[in-house]
Amino acid sequence: MAAYTEMCVCGFEEFNQAVKQHEGKPIFVFFVGSLDAEGKSWCPLCVKAEPVIREGLKHTGKECVFIYCQIGDKPSWRDPNNDFRRKLSVMSLPTLQKYGTPRKLVDSECQQANLVQMFFGED
Template structure:
């Protein structure tokens, strides 16, 4: 059994809501091109990276949250003004980010 909780979302607003719901926890966010009805992403790099990311999840700590976020269709992703690019400063998919790391400066 996995030591982490997985949440799947689609779009920027759903992603931000999921992050807010898991405030205070270590969150791993994986951004991928959206999948079609057959479960295949338009992004070939995302298809190749997903099994590697999932293998790495076997090593995350108990109580972590993994958010799988579909960023939208290719034309939306390519728009430099989409929310993921403007607000999160993402430059590519796939992207894996870690939230919830506390830094203490003395």
């Protein structure tokens, strides 16, 4: 089984800290709507994609970092000045991205097991 490090962060500042902490390693980021008190995202596509992403993680290389990034509540996500939108060009949820590259899967692509497996297995 692949050996990867997983981090769960909330918000843009925690995300930046996690990236700095793992500089030089391949970093995969799963951007999702923040979780409620029951641990469920307000974003229905994020909820559907998560099990597919988790299964796909079995295909990552060693020393990879997986960041589960909660971007905020629905009103803050819809704000055009949201840091994830402005600074990282994350325009839809869910988004799976290889940090520092243009590689990403968005929306329903994150629910397609074959795409997710290829995405993680390309390194």
